[in-house]
Amino acid sequence: MDITIAYQRAIQQYPHKYVALYHALREGILNGSLASGTRLPSTRDLATMYGLSRGSVSEAYDMLLAEGYIESAVGKGTFVIEQSLLSPSTKGVQNQAHNISNTPAPLPPLSVWGQRVIQIEQEIKDSRTYIPDSAYSEEHLAKSQYQQMSAIDISSEMISFRSGEIILEGNSQTSWKSALSAAGKDVQKSALDSNIATVQGDPWLREAICNHVGRTRGITATPEQVVLCSGSMEVIALLCQLLINEQDTVILENPCYSGIRRAITACGGQIEPAPLDQHGIIPEDWNAQLLFVTPGRQFPTGSILPLARRQHILQWARSRGAWIIEDDYDSEFRWSGRPIEPLKALDDTDCVIYVGSFSKSMFSSLRLGYAILPTVLAQALTAAKRIYDPLPPARLEQRALARFMIRGDYVRHLRRMNRIYRSRYDVFQQAVQDYNLDELFHWQQTDCGLHAYATWKHEPAKYSDWMNNARHHGVVWRDAATYQIVPTVPSACFIFAYLPESQIIEGIRRLRESWDRMQ
Structure with missing residues (x-):
């Protein structure tokens, strides 16, 4: 029974x-x-x-x-x-x-913020550009696409220019393990020390960050101005909740990272798209008090904002009494020349909030981001963070990273990765020329970063058809339409930094072959 x-x-x-x-x-x-x-x-x-x-x-x-x-x-x-x-x-x-x-009692409705979050998620799913992350997983591709390949298609593993896992290798990995071991002893010894368990983040790491950005980015800051969070997106989401009131106008680059757009909308902000050209955002006298900008390397186009425009934006903020949130997401990787000073280094009125991350410069699973803010705003951000994280996250990793930076291992690691990524970028560029992908795209030239950006030369319908055909040939890339606030021409991001050079060349070859088979 x-x-x-x-x-x-x-x-x-x-x-x-x-x-x-x-x-x-x-x-x-x-x-x-x-x-x-x-x-x-x-x-x-x-x-x-x-x-x-x-x-x-x-x-x-x-x-x-x-x-x-x-x-x-x-x-x-x-x-x-x-x-x-x-x-x-x-x-x-x-x-x-x-x-x-x-007779169940009706449950209370979500807050206005909660309802917006659900609405935004549904709008993403309903949009014509939405493709769930699972659609690009290796398992999904293996089941739904390789089975559909014809005998003339490539049958080897999928090559993805969409994303990749950053890992530590060689001496960097050895040094990190050593830092972790020492950090474990630190954390055990200081288990009863309330100063170590501050919500604002490990004091050693905040001090190390100040030293690093002072040396490499020209930013003068004290540890009291640094707040550590679980990734840069948590920093940005908390700042949106602190700085945006209902119906406030917020200036946002078009295109831009879609996560920022969702955070602003969820807080009730009204986005005003700011157009770009080949040099980045075009400054205007915006009627707003908050601007998000990526001057070091615009995301996703990769353009670098000239000094004159940076100064123009700072003058706008002074005259308007506005905040500027500067997202410096991958400025650590530069192939040539000295980077232009970030807005934070040029700021003399304390209106710039500088946001950085270690997820790209170290390894993907190290979810640590930080903000450098005026002291008063740092206190507010710490108070907001305390609601979500009453105890500091990743204490062991924070202390290990502090040791990694203090001993000089971080700088040596960045030098090594710059050499590797520069080599892969050169291979990518050469493969684009060898297989004549200039016929398909206008490429944004850059001397830094982890991905290449390009705009489509042909009809939009052909771009969609080619994406599907290329997937059946075993290669995918990131459709940059997901970053557009106002739709423009089709565009693409090719993330090359995580791929071995042989796979970069093979991936470009497959792109060319998939296009030729459509003709």
């Missing part, structure tokens, strides 16, 4: 199997799915049904028997007790559960 109970749900809540079985059976009795007089399976049968030992089933039955939910008769079996025999307290629980299940 089979019965169905919510055992799988219960086992997620209660670690011991006999306790989970007890709660699942009790729930079935209280909600009426196991009606009065129902004969329960024997301990052997129920154990077989749910993959348990007979001992676990016996313990659960004993608990139910002791609390008056079931009765057992020798030679007859075990039964759910008759309604009339339930104790007054048990009957009250049963009746209460029955009434609640039949």
Whole structure:
């Protein structure tokens, strides 16, 4: 005699199997799915049904028997007790559960912020450019695309210019392991030190960041101005909640990172797209008090904002009393020349908030971002962060990174990765020329960064067809339409930095072949 109970749900809540079985059976009795007089399976049968030992089933039955939910008769079996025999307290629980299940009270609605988040997510799914991340997973591609390849198509592994996993290798990996080991001892020794467990972040790491940006970016800052978060996007989301009121106008580059757009919209901000040219954002006298900008390397186009425009934007902020949030997401990787000073280094009125991240410069799973802010705003950001993270996240990794930077390992690691990424970029450029992809794209020239950006030369419909055809040939890239606030010409991002040189060349070759087969 089979019965169905919510055992799988219960086992997620209660670690011991006999306790989970007890709660699942009790729930079935209280909600009426196991009606009065129902004969329960024997301990052997129920154990077989749910993959348990007979001992676990016996313990659960004993608990139910002791609390008056079931009765057992020798030679007859075990039964759910008759309604009339339930104790007054048990009957009250049963009746209460029955009434609640039949007449549930309406749940309160989401907040305005919560409703916006859901609406934004639905709009993304409904948009013509939305493709779920799972659609690009290796498993999905293997099942849904390789099976569709014809005999003339490439049958080897998928080459993805969409994204990649950054990992530490060689001396960098050895040095990081050493830093982690030392950090573990630090954290254990300072377990009772409240100064180490500050929400603002590890003090050693904040000091190291100040030294690093002072040396490499020309930014003067103190540890009190640095706030560490779980990635740069958490910094940006918290800043949006702190600085944006309902219906506030916010200036945002078009195109830009879509996560920033969602954060602004969720807070009730009204986005005013700022157009770009080959040099980046075009300064105007915007009627707003908040600007998001990526001057070091515009995302996704890769253009670098000239000094004159940087000074123009700072003058606008001074005259308007506006905040500027400067996202310096991958400025560590530059192939030639000295980078122009960031806005934060040129700022003499403390209106620029500088946001950086270690996820690209170290490794992908190191979710650490930071902001350098005026002291008053740093206090506000710390207070907002305390709501989400009352204890600092990744304490071990924060201290390890501090040691990694203090010992000079971080700088040596960046030099090594710059050499590697420069070599891969040169291979990418050469392959584009060898296979004449200039016929298909206008390429944004750059001397830094981890991806190449290009705009499509042909009809938009052909771009969509080619993307699908290239996928069947075993190569994908990132459609930059997802970054456009106002739709423009089709464009693409090719993230080359994580691919071996042989795969870069093979990927470009497949792109060319997939286009030729369409002609």
